[in-house]
Amino acid sequence: MSTGTHSKELPQAAKPSGLKGMVLAYLMRWVHRGEYNAAAEALQLGRNDRFLEIGCGSGFFLWKYAAGTARSTGLDHSADMVAMAGRRNHRRVQSGTTEFRQGDASSLPWLDGSFTAAAAIATFMFWPDPSNALKEVHRVLQQDGRLVISLGWNADDGMDHTGHAQKYGIKLYSGEELRAMLESAGFSHAAITYTRSFMTPRLMICKAVK
Ligand SMILES: C[S@@+](CC[C@H](N)C(=O)[O-])C[C@H]1O[C@@H](n2cnc3c(N)ncnc32)[C@H](O)[C@@H]1O
Numbered sequence: 001m002s003t004g005t006h007s008k009e010l011p012q013a014a015k016p017s018g019l020k021g022m023v024l025a026y027l028m029r030w031v032h033r034g035e036y037n038a039a040a041e042a043l044q045l046g047r048n049d050r051f052l053e054i055g056c057g058s059g060f061f062l063w064k065y066a067a068g069t070a071r072s073t074g075l076d077h078s079a080d081m082v083a084m085a086g087r088r089n090h091r092r093v094q095s096g097t098t099e100f101r102q103g104d105a106s107s108l109p110w111l112d113g114s115f116t117a118a119a120a121i122a123t124f125m126f127w128p129d130p131s132n133a134l135k136e137v138h139r140v141l142q143q144d145g146r147l148v149i150s151l152g153w154n155a156d157d158g159m160d161h162t163g164h165a166q167k168y169g170i171k172l173y174s175g176e177e178l179r180a181m182l183e184s185a186g187f188s189h190a191a192i193t194y195t196r197s198f199m200t201p202r203l204m205i206c207k208a209v210k
Pocket of ligand 1: 056106121
C-alpha cells in the first residue's frame, strides 16, 4: 500500500468546510456523477434497504439514489457537510426517514446489524484508520449486507499519484490490497471491477458482502 500524509490541518477535499468547502462539495456532484452511477449500479438499493453512506459530503448521492429506501443515513466528519446534506435532504429528514451524523468512519455510532447496505464514495482514500473503519462497517451491517467502495484514484489506474498523495493526504489502494483488507475485516466476498468515468481512466468499484 502506498501512503500519503494525514496532517491535522486536512485539505478541503478530505474535510470540506466553510464557503470553499461548500463550493467544492457543489462541484463534486458534477465531477463524481459517473462514480455515483457506478456505485448505485453496484448497490442496487431497494425500498426495504436501510442504507448508510460514510463520507456523504453534501448528501447528493443519498438524495438522488437512496430516496426510495426505507431508511437512509449519512455520516461525515465535517460539520459543514452534515449541515449541507441535511438541507439538501430536508424533506426526508423531517419525515424521519433520513438522518445525518457527524463522526469518523472508524467509530460508527450505530448498533450491530443496523444497515442492509453501505457505501463509501470517493472517500475511503482519505480515511486515517481504514482497517478499523472496515471492521466498523462490517459490524453495523446485517448478515448478507453489502458494502460498495468506489475509488476514482487507485493504485491500479496507471497514473502517477505522487502529487495527489502529497497534496490531499490520500492513500492509494490496489484492488488486491482492498480485497485483503475487506477479508480481514470479516467480509466473505469482495468483487472488484473497473470502469471509465469523468477524468478517471480506471474507476475501481468494490462490492463486498458480509
Ligand atoms: C471527496 S469528498 C466526497 C463526498 C461524497 N461522497 C461525494 O462523492 O460527493 C470526501 C468526503 O469524505 C469525508 N471524510 C473524509 N474522511 C472521513 C472520515 N475519516 N470519516 C468520515 N468522513 C470522512 C469528507 O469530509 C468529505 O465530505
